[in-house]
Amino acid sequence: MRRHTIVLVSAAVLLAACGGSPDSGEDGGGRTPPPATGSGTAGTGGGPGGTAKPGEPRTVASGLEVPWAMAFLPGGDALVTERDSARLVRVTPSGEKTVVGRVPGVEPGGEGGLMGVAVSPGFSGDKRVYLYFTAASDNRVVRASYDGESLGSLEPLVTGIPKAGNHNGGRIEFGPDGMLYIATGDAGDSRLSQDKDSLGGKILRVTPDGKAAPGNPFGNLVWTYGHRNVQGLAWDEEGRMYATEFGQNRFDEINRIEKGRNYGWPEVEGTGGREGFTDPLLTWTTDEASPSGLAYAGGSLWAAALRGERLWQVPLDDGEAARPTARFGSGYGRLRAVAQAPDGSVWFSTSNEDGRGSPAPDDDRILRVPLG
Template structure:
């Protein structure tokens, strides 16, 4: 991959503090980046979709607390009439999807624990570990099967993906041997447009793992619902794990897909330097050799390494998002937010709304209002396929935001993470942790 001409986007937050739990590694653990031996075609084409006109605003939504009193909720997935929720220090809880969409101030007991924490073999919850990602089989409810990513300790800390058959109660390992540690466990899982399961893993505090295609750490994995490598994955060599789609990630915790099926990833950076990337098959995202532009005092620049795939957003060494869950909102119920990327911020206590346009197209009118809710900038070292504008919404309203999930009704559901020991100021509140439902405001519907 040759050097690219790219655009830079910096977030509109004022934070310059270190990201809790993330270590600055100024001495790289690797000397060069790993590239696959063969790579499938990127299939990149200019998207037919475009973001909605206008400027996304907090006035477009009406917030309602749907559930209170949760214990560090981590992931949420809707399937048929159900909503399945993981709690980091617990198991899996099921709510009625209609109740979440219509009621307020539900308690955890209004749901049902369908998988207790102690029924997950070897489960452990060190630091940031525990019961993390959840996904429902694409054919649910015909295949009443859930997939859960959780942290294990069988003498050494690791992570595991299991499948759970809701009808038989059978729990089966799907993928083991994922590196784990007190921090940097990754943990998000989801099914993509082609019915493959995408699994995000962290570097488990060992950056060298991110350049080892046999280690399953610091990677994005793509596998079949039976745990086998997706058939058209990149080939990383004879000793590699065939499930690996991309390498060079530090601690990715969010993934979503554009209407054309292109994956969008968010990951935590070292002392800021958080990133959002458009994934390319066989891409190497640079950790921990490359992590910024030519003005970064600690890390190599993307424009100096042809084998590194650049992100579309890098917050730089002075600004922290601490990004977690991601959604690509395709519904027109909240019309001004349609076809935009939503990224949850933990340390920044904010929801970021990213507007993507093919490079060379003008940004929407009013993209940079006087109140500086939107930011864009020029830099030649970022991914040049899109120009990107970032709006910062709900800053400080609900504390740490772990995930955002579109519901079947067109509303959005935010998970707070204020009881994980890292909240500040007014948080945690008496009702934390919560599920916040964002309904369309009058006048914002399509």
């Protein structure tokens, strides 16, 4: 594995910038970065004491079609979305796959399709699941009942999220506060990110019924703004929130998400140190990451890298990022979804069937990583 030099600046991990090039959506810029400068190395060594070390990945299920997100049911099975087929698939820890159904109204195209999935925190009683998908005129979040065999009718909760061939966001997760958080993209129109009345380029916070959550900073659905294309959300054990974000030509990011803050896009890409904008917790050059899914487990954030083709482990120390370590950088290709399973292990998915990868005969796959 190549070694990459990093610089630690005010608790951020900063890799040197690459040259500008035409934007290529989820894969960021297309040009190889110049040699980095600074001290330290990324991709080698472990994190600080107390962070878990991963074991070897084991394939749970194979033969999937662009598995975009996964969410676990109380019994330990996962609901997995397939972006392009619009299928919702149930996967057991032993690898059994069952197609729950094809979600109606999904119109896949480019980076859009059936994306996020979340299981209600009260699923044992309400039997509800939530989905984020690209429809004919927008991206939207819907809710449906799931009786263990099939989905009920879809109930639209949040509609009118801008759609495009790329930058559709798509991740949905319930936070520790019981509210639903929705990651959106700027749909290729960067002006939307700074417009607090637009749903594009934001992290939204809504009640389980899709209404503006109590305490939102602007009196609408918006929790934070100034985002380009967020596809990963996670919380640590103290309830601190983090998100992955695709950069354009220079820097991909992990941000510490706090109420009402402006994360800079399009005025700032990466660390700008400018008043009024919140700098990232951590950045990579775009060839190292293009980060999609994000999970927290064993004292670390785990970020799935598409173009970077690895799983990044980012140890946290009281909400600050320590030096990241690149895991599983060969043999798996593009990585998309990552989630902590009820047994404490980390599951991640490949995304080699998405038109940008080189599929192996058993792709796409879901793999399980034990943490020790």
